[in-house]
Amino acid sequence: MEKKIYERPHIVRFETGMPGKFGMRNDLPPTTHIDGVAVSELVTRFGSPLFVLSENSIRTAYRKLYKAFSTRYPKVQFAWSYKTNYLSAVCNIFHQEGSWAEVVSGFEYDKAISNGVDPRKIIFNGPAKTREELVKATENGSLIHIDHLDELYLLIDVAGSVSQKPRVAIRVNMDTGIYPMWDRFGFNYENGQAWDALNKIMHSGKLDLMGLHTHIGTFIMSANAYAVAASKLADLARSLQQKFNHHLKYLDLGGGFASKNTLKGSYLPGSDTNPSFNEYAEAISSALINSHFTQGELPLLILETGRALIDEAGYILSTVIANKRMSTGRRATIIDAGVSLLFTAFWYQHQITVAQGNSQYREDTSLYGPLCMNIDCIRDSINLPLMNVNDHVVIHNTGAYNLTQWMQFIHLRPNVVLIDEKSNAHIVRNKEDQDSVNGNEMIPEHLAKFE
Numbered sequence: 509m510e511k512k513i514y515e516r517p518h519i520v521r522f523e524t525g526m527p528g529k530f531g532m533r534n535d536l537p538p539t540t541h542i543d544g545v546a547v548s549e550l551v552t553r554f555g556s557p558l559f560v561l562s563e564n565s566i567r568t569a570y571r572k573l574y575k576a577f578s579t580r581y582p583k584v585q586f587a588w589s590y591k592t593n594y595l596s597a598v599c600n601i602f603h604q605e606g607s608w609a610e611v612v613s614g615f616e617y618d619k620a621i622s623n624g625v626d627p628r629k630i631i632f633n634g635p636a637k638t639r640e641e642l643v644k645a646t647e648n649g650s651l652i653h654i655d656h657l658d659e660l661y662l663l664i665d666v667a668g669s670v671s672q673k674p675r676v677a678i679r680v681n682m683d684t685g686i687y688p689m690w691d692r693f694g695f696n697y698e699n700g701q702a703w704d705a706l707n708k709i710m711h712s713g714k715l716d717l718m719g720l721h722t723h724i725g726t727f728i729m730s731a732n733a734y735a736v737a738a739s740k741l742a743d744l745a746r747s748l749q750q751k752f753n754h755h756l757k758y759l760d761l762g763g764g765f766a767s768k769n770t771l772k773g774s775y776l777p778g779s780d781t782n783p784s785f786n787e788y789a790e791a792i793s794s795a796l797i798n799s800h801f802t803q804g805e806l807p808l809l810i811l812e813t814g815r816a817l818i819d820e821a822g823y824i825l826s827t828v829i830a831n832k833r834m835s836t837g838r839r840a841t842i843i844d845a846g847v848s849l850l851f852t853a854f855w856y857q858h859q860i861t862v863a864q865g866n867s868q869y870r871e872d873t874s875l876y877g878p879l880c881m882n883i884d885c886i887r888d889s890i891n892l893p894l895m896n897v898n899d900h901v902v903i904h905n906t907g908a909y910n911l912t913q914w915m916q917f918i919h920l921r922p923n924v925v926l927i928d929e930k931s932n933a934h935i936v937r938n939k940e941d942q943d944s945v946n947g948n949e950m951i952p953e954h955l956a957k958f959e
C-alpha cells in the first residue's frame with residue numbers, strides 16, 4: 509500500500525463566498541483537462557512547460573465580438589492585430605473567420621503576405637516604416653496608416669515614383685478621458701495636427717485618403733472612451749466632407765478592449781469588472797449612428813481588437829520543481845515557467861489553478877519561475893493548495909502578447925500546441941534546440957581555439 513503523504517492538521521473558518529481582507533477567496537477547482545484533453549497527457553506528450561491554445565475559445569470569442577458589433581452597426585470589419593499573437597496558425601484562424609491583418613512592422617507585413625492574406629486587406633500601422641516597405645505596400649494596394657509628418661512627406665515622395673496611388677489613413681490621437689493619454693502615435697486631434705495632416709494630404713493630390721484611424725490605448729476599462737473617440741473621428745470626417753466634398757470609406761477604432769484578466773492591485777477579478785463586448789460595441793456604434801452620417805453614408809467600421817480576442821484562449825502548463833520556506837515563513841513554490849515566457853505577469857494577476865486533485869489546505873504562496881533572477885515572480889501572493897514536486901499547474905489567460913514578447917533567456921523556448929475543435933492537439937511551434945539559439949552565431953578565427 510502506498511504511504512499517505514503527511515499533512516499537518518489545520519482548522520479553517522467556514523466562509524461562504526464573502527471577500528476577506530485579501531479580496532475574494534480563490535478556491536478554484538483543479539483544471540484537469542483543456543478542451544477535453546488531459547493536462548497530464550499534454551505534458552507527457554509535449555513536455556513542460558507548454559503553451560496551449562484553444563481553437564474553440566478563439567473562434568467563440570471572435571464570433572461573440574463580431575456579433576456584438578454586427579447587430580448594432582451595418583458594416584463591420586475586424587483586422588487581426590499580429591503583434592498580439594502572430595503564430596501563423598492563430599492568424600489563419602482569424603483569417604478563416606474573416607479578419608483582415610493589422611501589422612505594425614515590415615516583418616509582420618511580410619508574415620501576413622506569406623500567410624496568404626490579400627495585400628489589399630492588410631492594414632500597415634506603426635511609427636517606423638521604411639521607404640522600401642512603403643513602396644511595397646503602395647504597389648500592393650495595402651492600407652497605409654500614416655503616423656507622423658516625416659512619413660507623410662516620404663509617402664508623397666514615394667507616390668511620385670510608383671504608378672499606384674498610396675491608399676492611406678492617418679492615425680489620430682486624442683483626449684478620450686483616459687490618462688496618461690497615448691499621444692506619441694499619430695496626429696493630435698485637439699491641437700489641430702490631425703486636421704493639418706488631412707489638409708496636407710488633400711492638397712497634395714498624391715494620396716488616396718481612405719479613412720481615419722485611432723488606437724486610444726490598451727486594456728481600456730471605460731467603454732465611454734470609445735464613444736468619445738468615435739465622435740471625434742466622425743467630426744474629422746464631417747470636416748472633410750464639408751471642405752473637400754471627400755467621403756471616407758472607413759473609420760478604424762483600433763484595439764484596446766480589456767480581456768478578462770485581472771490587473772495587479774485590483775480588488776475584484778477582471779472577469780467581474782471589465783466591460784463586456786456588448787458595452788464596447790454599444791458605445792462605438794451609438795456614437796457613429798448618432799453622428800452626422802446619413803443613411804447609407806455610414807463608413808465601414810474597422811476594429812483591430814487584439815488581446816480581448818485571444819487572452820482567454822491561451823494557457824501555460826507548468827510543473828512544480830520545488831517547495832521552500834522563505835525567511836518570513838511564507839511558502840514559496842518554484843515552477844518551470846518563468847517571466848521569460850509570461851511577460852504579462854508584470855501587470856496581470858494571472859489566474860492559476862492546480863491540475864490534479866488537491867488537499868483542502870491552502871496557503872498564501874509566492875510562485876517563482878526557474879530563472880536565476882530576482883524578478884522572476886509569477887505571483888507574489890496567491891492562495892494555493894499544497895502541491896508536490898512534479899505536480900502540474902495551469903496558468904490561465906496567457907494568449908495575448910506572451911507568444912510575441914517572450915524571450916529566450918537561459919532556457920530554450922517550449923512547444924506551443926493548439927487543440928482543435930475535435931480535441932486533437934497539434935504542435936504549432938516547435939520547441940527550440942541548441943541550434944535555434946547558437947545557429948546564428950559566428951566565432952572569429954582567433955577565438956576558435958583555447959587550451
Ligand SMILES: *Cc1c(COP(=O)(O)O)cnc(C)c1O
Pocket residue numbers: 589591592610612633634723725726727762763764765812813814815816
Ligand atoms: C497593439 C495594437 C492593437 C491591438 O491592441 P489590443 O490592446 O491588443 O487590442 C491594435 N491596433 C494597433 C495600432 C496596435 O498597436
